[in-house]
Amino acid sequence: MAISIVLPRALHQYARGTNVVSLDEPCPTVADALASLAARLPAVTDRVLTEQGELRPHVNVFVGTESVRFLDGLETELADGSTLTIVPAVSGG
């Protein structure tokens, strides 16, 4: 099962310069995928999730083209080959 996570430019510096991370381990849910990401790149997930493991209020995660906020949140199920895209919300600076 391969899951791809597309990172926003602001987080490339915490991902050794890469913009897409491929996960080969089983990731049944978005939370599992982010846990696998944390094991590899904890500085990235520091900035995506709070200390309580919740999605930061102005960060969005999409599965395909749908935000997990309109699905089952971090418990949204992933299919083989899913692409997660992490993007900052339109709010900011």
Next chain:
Amino acid sequence: MPSTSSINDGNLAPGSTLILVGTTKGAFVLASDASRQAWTLTGPHFPGESVYALAYDERNGRRRTLAATRSFHWGSTVRPSDDFGKSWTGPERQTVRFPEASGLSLVQVWQILPGPADDPDLMWAGVEPACLFESRDAGESWTPVDGLLNHEHRPKWQPGGGGLCLHTIVPHPHDKQRMLIAMSTGGVYRTEDGGKSWRARNHGVRAEFLPDKYPEFGQCVHKVASHPAKPERLFLQNHWGLYRSDDWADTWHDVANGVPSDFGFCMQMHPHDPDTVYIVPMQSDQFRCAPDAKLRVYRTRDAGASWEPLTNGLPQEQAYETVVRDALTADSHKSAGIYFGTRTGKIFGSRDAGDHWMEIADSLPPVCCVKAAVVGGNH
């Protein structure tokens, strides 16, 4: 060692004056020589991120600036610079973090305070939601102070307009077991055992917005100031009310004698005179601007028995300015420099302890905090 003395080169000569400015959209650094007549501005550092806390640490041979930055998207962290902001070394991991079991998540850092000279790697941070963090390695890693993290009052602390922030840290200069902190709302808390336990110390401080006007805790204290020459004496700017304590916060007494309003946010001690304190009153909690649109710093030189307006060089017409709780500061030159920033992005400074003022910067983003220092200590 570079031979030039320039903020742009990341090098300042001993005796130079440094003003660190945090805004809602980044940090700026102003530098001058000891005369403080001409200033060089650098920044914005961290453009787009808010900076509510800055500190300068010269202990252990450092020349380190610390900035607490908050990205709208990616959270908050503390970043050091050893060249006055020319370069910053942000930590990979976010180092100010609540333990998972606390159920809390960091919103932002409101205060960074280097510890005493004889404990040169000790630092504290006050954060939102209200808690005190401690660092034993000069700010590289941080742990929450359990006595406040697990305080029995925590469920009843309520956020003020700026959030539930611990914004003031006052360590006792002669007794490391003693410290005082202040939060909005919650009020003043004091430890006598190095942070293991904390007692509310708000006796005499009014809570205008509660049915019980003098509760044990729950006051919206905006700032507390003290001078190391008289550590038992404290001054307090409240959400309505100016107070003094002469017994290390056991009791507080009203000292709003002759000010146009006792509502305000900031409060600053004179660096060399324990009887001299500065405030910038605001009209009211419903209109948080300079009273009568006249920007006036008020100074007491008799520990609150009387206050005098300082206006020379400050706008006295249509000055709808707001100065928030950490936007007033002092340097340590013999002739004290006093500085403050406004929500309209102006920085004002005085080289003579407030007698005369000049505008140092304008059109910055809204100013959250201002800290001043003299490079190499007193000169």
